[in-house]
Amino acid sequence: MAAERQHLSEAVISIDNLLHNLACIREAAGSSRRIMGIVKANAYGHGAPEVTAALESAGVRDFGVANIHEAIELRGSHRFRDDSTILAFAAPLPQHMPLYLEYGVEMTLCDLEAAEAASAITAAGGGTLRVQVKVDTGMGRLGVRPEDASGLLEAVDRSPGLELTGIYTHFAEGHDANGFTKLQLERFLQVAGAYESRTGTSILKHAASSGAIISKPSSHLDMVRPGILLYGCHPVDAQPTPMPVRPVMQFRSTVIFVKEIPEGTTVSYNRTWAAPGPRRIATIAAGYADGFHRTLSNRAKVAIGGRSFDQVGTVTMDQVMVDLGDDRTVKPGDTAILFGWDGPSAGQQAIAAGTISYELLCSVSRRVPRRFLKG
Secondary structure (H helix, E strand, C coil): CCCCCCCCCEEEEEHHHHHHHHHHHHHHHCCCCEEEEECHHHHHCCCHHHHHHHHHHCCCCEEEECCHHHHHHHHHHCCCCCCCEEEECCCCCHHHHHHHHHHCCEEEECCHHHHHHHHHHHHHHCCCEEEEEEECCCCCCCCECHHHHHHHHHHHHHCCCEEEEEEECCCCCCCCCCCHHHHHHHHHHHHHHHHHHHHCCCCCEECCCHHHHHHCHHHCCCEECCCCCCCCCCCCCCCCCCCCCCCCEEEEEEEEEEEEECCCCEECHHHCEECCCCEEEEEECCCCCCCCCHHHCCCCEEEECCEEEEEECCCCCCCEEEECCCCCCCCCCCEEEEECCCCCCHHHHHHHHCCCHHHHHHHCCCCCCEEEECC
C-alpha cells in the first residue's frame, strides 16, 4: 500500500469566513465606498492568489500590495479582471519604475524626485503611468510632508505621462478615534481639499485601514483599506472590536508521539520546564520554522480533541511539546490546533507571545501547505 501524503501541519483557509468578514466591513463602511483588499505579505500568510480571487468574485476591484515585486508575483498567479487595479505601497526606486508600466501597477509617489524620474521614463518609453500620492500626516514612514504636497501634486498634473488616480495617508494609531488620528485626518483633508479646490476636480481619497474603519467613520472617505479585519483578527488583540469577524486561518498540526514522564523531568532545550508531578507529554509536529513562535515557549495553549492544554518547554524548530496532565485520550495522529476557530485565537496566542496577530499570521511559513475551504 502506498504511503499517505498527508502533511503533518497545514493552514486551513476558510473562504466563507473571508467573505463573511468582507460583508461585515461593507456594512460598516457603507455600500457607496470602495474597498481595497490588502493582500500584501501573501495576504497576511493566507495565500494571495486565492484570497484575491475570492475578493474579486465578491466585487472588490482595488488591491494593495507592499511593493512592485509582490505585484508582479500576484499578476503571474492570478488573472485579474480588466477593471481591477493593484497599488504598490512602497516608494519606488528609479530602476524599478519601468516595471510599473510593464505590469500595469499603480505607483506610490512620495517626493518630487520620484515624480520627475517617473515622468522621464514615460516620456522616453511612451505610455501612461497611474500614480497615487501618499501624504505623511504623522506616520513618519513614507509620504510627502503636507506642506510639500501641493508642489508634488502640481508636478504630477503637469506631466502628460502620469495619471493621478488617488491621494492617501496612513494612520499611526487608527484604532484610537481621537487625539493623533483626528489630527492626521485634519492634515490630510486640508491637503486633499486644497488640491480639489485648485483643480476643480474630485480625487479618490483614502485613509482608513482596519482600526479606523471601526473607530472613526469620518475617515472612511472614498475608499477603505481593510487588512487584519479581512482575516478575522482585531487591530488591537487585547481590545476586540464589536465587528463579528471570524478567523480565516486555522493553523493545525499533528501529535506524533506521546510519552509518560516522572516528576522532575525537564522538557526541551535549556530545561525551562520541569514536570510538577507524573505527566503525559505530547509532541506535536510544528515548531518555529513552521510559524509557532519560540517566544510562545511555556506561554501558549494548544487544543487537542476539543480540550485546551499548556504548551511546555522551549519551542524547537520542528516540534513543540504539550502537557497532557493525566489525560489518556490523546494519541499519535490526533490533530492539534495551534490557533484558529477550533482552538485559541491568533490574537490570544499573540498576547501570550508578546506580539500581534498580524505577525503570527504572516509567520506561518511556506513549508506549511494551505488548504482552502469553501462551502
